[in-house]
Amino acid sequence: MxxxxxxxxxxxxxxxxxxxxxxxxxxxxxxxxxxxxxxxxxxxxxxxxxxxxxxxxxxxxSPRPTTTAARPTRTADRVVTIALLAYGLITLLGAIPQLIDFVGFAETWMEMAGIDATLADPAAGRAWGIAAAIFYSVGWLTTAGLSWWSLSHRRLSWWIPLVGAIVTFVIVSLLLAAPLLSDPGVMQGFSAPR
Incomplete structure (x- = not known):
């Protein structure tokens, strides 16, 4: 042959x-x-x-490509994202008992603000404190879920915990400020001469 x-x-x-x-x-x-x-x-x-x-x-x-380009692993992004989420979780676990005990929170806040006053209706603020604790928890869970989704798709994720923390903090602050600023005792403490 x-x-x-x-x-x-x-x-x-x-x-x-x-x-x-x-x-x-x-x-x-x-x-x-x-x-x-x-x-x-x-x-x-x-x-x-x-x-x-x-x-x-x-x-x-033209033939279709048989492989896709590998995305970078972004190890530093993963570490920073997970560290921010862990810090947020520790903060959340420490804040929930304080938010549920709204009277204790209000007294601490007024002491730090230099206001010599007492709450006129302490029971009214308790619902606001519980609502703030619930929203704080939901905000952290949402942020953690979005971060996990972004990390699993290998996208840049470090900014998600930061934005989630800012948005959650602003809304929780508004929920806590509403009963404090509408309480007549606290308003008298603001107007009292120092």
């Missing part, structure tokens, strides 16, 4: 000589005329070559 008989017949041009490649390109209508020494029998006719002869387009669709 000769070498020509042992190897398979080329299908995609991998064994074709430059002359055979030129002949194939010319037969498909995509190039110049073949070299004069090339025998016409080197390239068998295909359905594409007959379409080219009729003037039809022989453009084949």
């Amino acid at each position: 000769s070498e020509q008989e042992q190897r398979p017949r080329p299908q995609y041009g991998e064994y074709a000589t430059p002359e055979e490649q030129r002949a194939r390109i010319a037969a498909l209508g995509g190039g110049t005329a073949p070299h004069p020494d090339v025998v016409d029998t080197a390239v068998p006719p295909t359905p594409h070559s007959s379409a080219a002869a009729n003037g039809a387009s022989t453009r084949l669709p």
Whole structure:
């Protein structure tokens, strides 16, 4: 057996000589005329070559990529995101008991603000404190869920805990300020001379 008989017949041009490649390109209508020494029998006719002869387009669709580019792992982003979420969780666990005990929270707040007053209706603020604790918990859970989703999709995530903390803090502060600033005893403490 000769070498020509042992190897398979080329299908995609991998064994074709430059002359055979030129002949194939010319037969498909995509190039110049073949070299004069090339025998016409080197390239068998295909359905594409007959379409080219009729003037039809022989453009084949471009192949789709078989792999996608790997996204960076962003180890530092993961560490910072998880550290911010852990800090937020520790803060949340420490704040919930204080928010539920609204009277104790209000007394501490007034002492730090330098206001010598007492709450006129301590029971009214308790519902606001519980609402603030619930919203604080929901805010942290939402932030943690969005951060986890972003990390699992390998997106930049460090900013999500920061934005979540700011939004949650502003809303919780408003929930706590509403009963304090509407209480007549606290308002008298603000207006009292120091």
